[in-house]
Amino acid sequence: MTDSKQDQLKPAGIGAGIAKLFSNQSILLVAVILVLGIFFSIQSGGDFAKVMVFNNILTDWGSIILLAVGQTLVVISGGIDLSVGATVSLSSVVSAFVMMNVFKWDGTITGDAATVPLLVGTLIAVLTGAAVGVVNAILINVAKIVPFIATLATLSAAGGLAIIISGGQPLQGPSNFSLISAFGDPRLNPFSFMIIAVIVVVVIAGLFIHKAKLGLYTYAIGSNTFAARGAGINVERHLTKVYVLSGVFAGLGGMYSYIRLGAGSPTSGSGMELYAIAATVIGGASLMGGVGRILGTVLGTLVLYTVQSGLLMINVSPDWKQIVVAILIAGAVAVQGFKFTSKRSK
Amino acid sequence: MSFETVYEVRNVSKRYGSVVALDDASLKIGAGEVVGLVGDNGAGKSTLVKVLSGAHQPDGGQILLDGEEHVWHSPKIALEAGVETLYQESGLAPHLTVAQNVFLGREIPVKGILGKMGFLARKKMAADAEADLERIGIAFASSGRPVSALSGGQRQAVAIGRSVTWARKVIILDEPTNHLGARQAGEVLHIIENAKKQGLGVVFISHTLPHVLQVCDRIVVLRLGKIVKDAPASFFTNETLLGYITGAIQTLQEDAE
Numbered sequence: 196m197t198d199s200k201q202d203q204l205k206p207a208g209i210g211a212g213i214a215k216l217f218s219n220q221s222i223l224l225v226a227v228i229l230v231l232g233i234f235f236s237i238q239s240g241g242d243f244a245k246v247m248v249f250n251n252i253l254t255d256w257g258s259i260i261l262l263a264v265g266q267t268l269v270v271i272s273g274g275i276d277l278s279v280g281a282t283v284s285l286s287s288v289v290s291a292f293v294m295m296n297v298f299k300w301d302g303t304i305t306g307d308a309a310t311v312p313l314l315v316g317t318l319i320a321v322l323t324g325a326a327v328g329v330v331n332a333i334l335i336n337v338a339k340i341v342p343f344i345a346t347l348a349t350l351s352a353a354g355g356l357a358i359i360i361s362g363g364q365p366l367q368g369p370s371n372f373s374l375i376s377a378f379g380d381p382r383l384n385p386f387s388f389m390i391i392a393v394i395v396v397v398v399i400a401g402l403f404i405h406k407a408k409l410g411l412y413t414y415a416i417g418s419n420t421f422a423a424r425g426a427g428i429n430v431e432r433h434l435t436k437v438y439v440l441s442g443v444f445a446g447l448g449g450m451y452s453y454i455r456l457g458a459g460s461p462t463s464g465s466g467m468e469l470y471a472i473a474a475t476v477i478g479g480a481s482l483m484g485g486v487g488r489i490l491g492t493v494l495g496t497l498v499l500y501t502v503q504s505g506l507l508m509i510n511v512s513p514d515w516k517q518i519v520v521a522i523l524i525a526g527a528v529a530v531q532g533f534k535f536t537s538k539r540s541k
Numbered sequence: 542m543s544f545e546t547v548y549e550v551r552n553v554s555k556r557y558g559s560v561v562a563l564d565d566a567s568l569k570i571g572a573g574e575v576v577g578l579v580g581d582n583g584a585g586k587s588t589l590v591k592v593l594s595g596a597h598q599p600d601g602g603q604i605l606l607d608g609e610e611h612v613w614h615s616p617k618i619a620l621e622a623g624v625e626t627l628y629q630e631s632g633l634a635p636h637l638t639v640a641q642n643v644f645l646g647r648e649i650p651v652k653g654i655l656g657k658m659g660f661l662a663r664k665k666m667a668a669d670a671e672a673d674l675e676r677i678g679i680a681f682a683s684s685g686r687p688v689s690a691l692s693g694g695q696r697q698a699v700a701i702g703r704s705v706t707w708a709r710k711v712i713i714l715d716e717p718t719n720h721l722g723a724r725q726a727g728e729v730l731h732i733i734e735n736a737k738k739q740g741l742g743v744v745f746i747s748h749t750l751p752h753v754l755q756v757c758d759r760i761v762v763l764r765l766g767k768i769v770k771d772a773p774a775s776f777f778t779n780e781t782l783l784g785y786i787t788g789a790i791q792t793l794q795e796d797a798e
Contacts, residue, residue, distance in 0.1 A: 407658065408659035415645055428645070428646055
């Protein structure tokens, strides 16, 4: 017990090199992104390598990355949140609805004049997302429904509510499209105000997940709920925080979507939950809980979007992208399984 | 050898529906004393452990820590009062490092506003965890290793080390040598002896009678929810202890009376 067992942990033989490489998911994902980038650039005759493409990838990526960060927290806790896509739709619609009907801010408010309305809208979107998170937490902690079913129920309810509130049509409110456009020449600079805001939010979230109690307790609960409880952690209260935060990130995702469209659309988040979960899993998080990194999730999202944009640029039918996403998820989970076996075979 | 009583239960009972799990049990644990708790499955050991640790509240009876009566509304309250429990099933969080496990629930925040926001002094905790574990006889290469990279014996050592490190008065160890090889079990027993030297009261629950006889000062035998024998460890042999557990010896006494 006092001697180091470290030497015995290294898997021996041919698998050793591969296992070592795979053991750093981030390096692996960066390599995958580079290989995909080079492949698509050659196939598209250089078009893919342009900054504007990266600009499009980042702009598309905004909502999903926010959802994926929230999802990573949930997945680390050993749960899953299927409701985030519908929450994007609902929060963008509620935000538009309140801006237009309560504050009487309509589509005529544009540009800098829209700053205050959009800030208020963001607050409303965040509160809407948090409310969905509270409902999820009650279903999971009080009604003792497994997260998969609980959040499936709120997915359905939030999606329905978004259609009821909006009447099935996008609600066009105040807008400022310069927020979503690149500073200066989009051929030279891929970053817009919104993308930088998203990056700041993601970095802050990453710090709280990897350096602070919030993340530590989430890992502890996902790793061994018994041990977490035994250590005095209030598991129910912490899981409430986790699901509310996931809802808040979905609310921010909803506002991102609103600012991009200049309208709250009841279908803007449809299916986004699958991309968020895929990005999380590709990024190395385990659906069994206790494992996951924000950096991995960010790279996982970039892998997804690189593939999607790349396929589009080399004129592959968009229907194929779903199949490619499926292959990516299966591959990511297989790599995880491989890592698990190589650790166990000491 | 006499010990100053640190933890005591008086006449505690617990029933689950019509089942009497614990019937009028009284037990004293001294500072620096290792008390073995033995009994067959269903004898009431687990129930008594849960009462001692604050997981369950007894239907009747008193709990006294340092002579003061307490009601444990939750295990956390007992924990804060100085009673540590290591459950058989709880163990450690395998994805966290040794240091993170040692400090789980008692993290040291960084100074200032970041600390209030929950940011943690990870280097300090890693160094402290390593020093604390070493002090009670557990030396690992690094407290930064994830627990999943440790052997079963090492994990158990860390789990017990964690309890010993934090306990101020009493530690309750539920089957700590289960599933361990002879050498690893020996090291766990060694940690228990260190805890005793620190003046902690130790409650040691085990099915492995040689371990109980080796490390305990006193042994308490439970059968059918009652304490049927409470005597110094030297009073028992492996055979007589087994006799009390199964009821064979008591039956003989009753026959003689």
